[in-house]
Amino acid sequence: MLKWLSVFQSALAREFGDRATIGVLATVSPDNAAAGRCVVLRELTADGRLIFTTDVRSEKVHHLETNPSAECVFWLPTLRLQFRIAGDATIDATTATRSHQWSKLSPATRFTFYGPPPGTKRESSTDRTNDTNSKNQSVQSVKSVDDSPPPSFAVLVLSPIRVESLDLTTDPHTRTQFARQDGWRPVAIHP
Amino acid sequence: MLKWLSVFQSALAREFGDRATIGVLATVSPDNAAAGRCVVLRELTADGRLIFTTDVRSEKVHHLETNPSAECVFWLPTLRLQFRIAGDATIDATTATRSHQWSKLSPATRFTFYGPPPGTKRESSTDRTNDTNSKNQSVQSVKSVDDSPPPSFAVLVLSPIRVESLDLTTDPHTRTQFARQDGWRPVAIHP
Numbered sequence: 001m002l003k004w005l006s007v008f009q010s011a012l013a014r015e016f017g018d019r020a021t022i023g024v025l026a027t028v029s030p031d032n033a034a035a036g037r038c039v040v041l042r043e044l045t046a047d048g049r050l051i052f053t054t055d056v057r058s059e060k061v062h063h064l065e066t067n068p069s070a071e072c073v074f075w076l077p078t079l080r081l082q083f084r085i086a087g088d089a090t091i092d093a094t095t096a097t098r099s100h101q102w103s104k105l106s107p108a109t110r111f112t113f114y115g116p117p118p119g120t121k122r123e124s125s126t127d128r129t130n131d132t133n134s135k136n137q138s139v140q141s142v143k144s145v146d147d148s149p150p151p152s153f154a155v156l157v158l159s160p161i162r163v164e165s166l167d168l169t170t171d172p173h174t175r176t177q178f179a180r181q182d183g184w185r186p187v188a189i190h191p
Numbered sequence: 192m193l194k195w196l197s198v199f200q201s202a203l204a205r206e207f208g209d210r211a212t213i214g215v216l217a218t219v220s221p222d223n224a225a226a227g228r229c230v231v232l233r234e235l236t237a238d239g240r241l242i243f244t245t246d247v248r249s250e251k252v253h254h255l256e257t258n259p260s261a262e263c264v265f266w267l268p269t270l271r272l273q274f275r276i277a278g279d280a281t282i283d284a285t286t287a288t289r290s291h292q293w294s295k296l297s298p299a300t301r302f303t304f305y306g307p308p309p310g311t312k313r314e315s316s317t318d319r320t321n322d323t324n325s326k327n328q329s330v331q332s333v334k335s336v337d338d339s340p341p342p343s344f345a346v347l348v349l350s351p352i353r354v355e356s357l358d359l360t361t362d363p364h365t366r367t368q369f370a371r372q373d374g375w376r377p378v379a380i381h382p
């Protein structure tokens with residue numbers, strides 16, 4: 001296994017255990033503005049790709065369509081460890097992958113893919129009533145299409161080209177960089 | 192006080208108390224790659240600017256020199272709240288600001304500004320010896336120039352143009368956007 005991957009996996013297990021692993025995914029908007037938002041790491045593949053699920057109508061997908069560059073940052077507060085994982089993030093549209101990731105989601109998370117487009121304006125009271133109506137309809141829909149994700153559901157795959165770890169428990173701090181082009185060998189850099 | 196600012200301040204106090212507030216600052220590299228890294232929020236001004244300290248030789252400063260766009264993301268795990276604060280980040284080079292922020296740093300943090308440029312390659316054993324030597328010298332320097340920050344020390348100011356909060360404790364999740372151009376009034380948007 002890749003050195004950085006075993007270190008990362010083991011640290012995530014120690015820090016989060018069975019809890020969700022939340023990172024911040026940085027992207028670049030079509031007009032070159034910086035953006036970031038929390039994401040849940042759904043899976044870490046054996047070859048080191050990071051799997052997320054998202055709504056195709058979300059801002060981040062819009063960003064990645066014009067610029068696939070992304071960096072996901074994980075902060076592990078107990079271990080005082082930071083991981084930065086940079087690369088290109090693309091949509092995996094294969095049926096098997098979509099079905100597999102969909103099957104692992106809770107009903108509540110599945111439900112979110114049947115709502116209005118994320119980021120659009122919400123009308124106050126009327127809209128809440130509509131939300132409730134559409135929720136009831138959607139919960140039925142979700143039940144009937146349980147194994148088949150809706151078109152709004154997307155699997156996002158970040159393929160790393162550079163990984164960095166920063167350990168704040170040592171003095172001086174220990175910062176290590178791994179690059180795909182250098183065969184992923186660890187390089188110590190100044191913090 | 193701005194609505195978003197009072198909500199944000201109060202949430203930070205409840206979540207972190209006296210502990211450091213750590214966010215992820217997203218920037219864009221000169222070749223339009225996405226980047227992110229953890230930062231410590233040093234101060235939140237009464238008019239809503241976010242103050243960070245950094246090394247002028249760091250990657251993020253290099254990024255901001257060509258593209259000042261930045262977004263800082265805060266995840267509050269206990270409250271299950273996310274804040275995204277976007278705007279332009281610039282260096283505040285005024286002597287008063289630099290001295291004020293410098294005066295609040297611990298000796299250990301001050302010391303980091305006297306080391307080699309962040310991100311540069313570290314030579315193994317020899318370099319560690321040099322580190323120790325330069326550390327001893329630098330600790331003396333830090334003592335002698337206590338009130339006067341070194342040239343490597345920079346104060347970074349993020350001036351928000353858009354703020355978003357996302358509350359995961361409600362069903363559906365509550366997402367609220369505030370924009371400077373709209374007088375910071377809260378707008379409910381779909382999560």
